Amino acid sequence: MRAEKDVTLLEAVRAALFDAMEDNDRVVLLGQDVGRLGGVFRATEGLHAQFPGRVFDTPLAEGAIVGSSIGLAIGGLVPVAEIQFLGFLHQAFHQVTQQLARYRFRTRGRFHLPVTIRAPYGGGLRMPEFHPDSLESQLANVPGLKVVTPAFAEDAYSLLRAAIRDPDPVLFLEPQRLYRSVRGRVPHDGAADGDFGARMRRDGDDLLLVSWGPSVHACLAAADELEERHAVRSAVLDLRWLSPLDHARLHQEAAVRRRVVVVHEGVRTAGLGAEVVASLQESLCDTISLPILRVTAPDTPYPPGRLEDAFLPSQDKIVEAALKVMDRP
């Protein structure tokens, strides 16, 4: 299992879990259906048999999964909990926001919680209600939590290893649409990078597209179209860590291009895109004029699957916003 070369994002998640469990016998997995079934997406497939007594099927109770993870960590373990779909994290929100995020602060460092919560999220799979919800802005709004989301298999591996190694709680959000549609190479030696920074995925001088998770791929497709059809050269910045945000890299990349479009699947109002815009504005408004637009889901509940294409930020919408922002003086 270790050191698989060419893997899907889903397999990269599984490889990271396997390697983390092999490297540290304090690491345990818990969640709904993560044991014998291997999770509804099979992210934990095989681990139950490979690590006896360390992979636990829990009752169907998100609050107990997060709440008991807190106790497991205090009791000396390194829990990696799966919430079956991010949309159901609300069933545990008080445990995440009031408890998980605050133990270090509340106890002045007496207790810290090396807890990782993995949760699939995002649209594109024609899922039932709640299953595709993107709640990252609600989590990024909580001091004491780290929030990270990979868009590539390499990152799924290295960022999950970093999350599990982190002494503080990390929400690891897995774009379910990408589980089997993107492939990449995971490191042979199992080494994980602890880099908290954003990553440039495509270079271009005219415009900066800023995104994370599943929308990074929509941005890359839009950037190709912009270059081929409109001769607009777009860079694509993948933020990866949504909390803490890599403000410095964001400011630096925006300052040299002077035109920005922020893209995300979460709804518009108080979405994380607003934070990106505010951060850029506060940092750069004294020195440059910086036209910025957002491409987001509208302020509606997530629609039924057959309508989700109209709801999600698409390549077309990103191209349209990019051309509009290029026209600004």
Place this chain on the structure above:
Amino acid sequence: MTHVKHVTRDWAAEWATGGGEPLRFLGPDGGLVQPDLPRPPDDLVREALRLMLLSRALDEKCTNLHRQGRLGLYAPVQGQEAAVVGSHLAIDPAVDWLVPASREQPAMLRHGWALDRMLASFLGRIDAARIPDHVRMLPRQQSIAAQLPHAVGIAWATSIRGLDGVTLAYCGDGATSEGDFHEACNLAGVMGVPLVLVVINNQYAISTPVSRQTRATRLADRARGYGFPGVAVDGDDLFAMYEVTRQAVERARAGQGPTMIEAVTYRMSFHNTSDNPSLYRDPSEVATAGQNDPVARLVAYATGAGVMRPDAIEAVEAEVRAEVEAALDRALSHPAPGPEEIFRHVFAD
């Protein structure tokens, strides 16, 4: 040594087949209700009485300090001392975990949180109040019942790691209405973790009586639905609280899973120093409850059975008052936090 072992009697089983009345060993007059009931050893009775008197002295001091504007909100233990002390005496702070709810001051002290550190917490000296690394105790919890899944997790970690140690968790009657209570009890039962959950039923969640929390007569009945033993105990009876908890701890240590103990008691004072109980409860009810005062009951036993003479008890009362005063001086000498503390301990440095 007056302690008599009753290895053959299973109190939870006896209660389950009884009429639902809380188990009582020590009557309000300080006498055993039946002669052959187990009594804690005399030295444990003396330790218990000292802790209960210390708790009262602390209540009195902190309430006065609040009225002088020198201390923030304070939630007194008054009336619940036997429930808290009796249960906590059954665990070993060196190996066992304490997960308090909020007003379990004597348990937190016995577990190893020094009195001046506790007072520092009431005085907002947050760094002085830090729980020492060797003390296996969670902080007080403001979000009702939220500590219960944590307690289950700690107990679960203990069993996964094959360590000794039982987790003793507390919650109130109001907490039993919360989702966390259900999720925690259910998980504890499924995983069979070494947990003892003491539900301090003091009849009120601020102003709301327990009859507005549940239509059930006894909270301990809930345990059956989770597949583990539950038992209701007279929470003003130190002996029954100690013995029933001791047995639950023994079961947990032996890998036989969790137990729920409902301590039926009465909050003799206010919810906290911002509360005015005269708006929602009848003085006659409080007077009746006063007849069950757990401290008076234990004093009556101790003097009646010759465990302590009245003048020795008076000496302890003076000692604990002095102890509170000295601890208060130390607490006030700890530095108050500056604004820079806001930014510390959000994440690892």
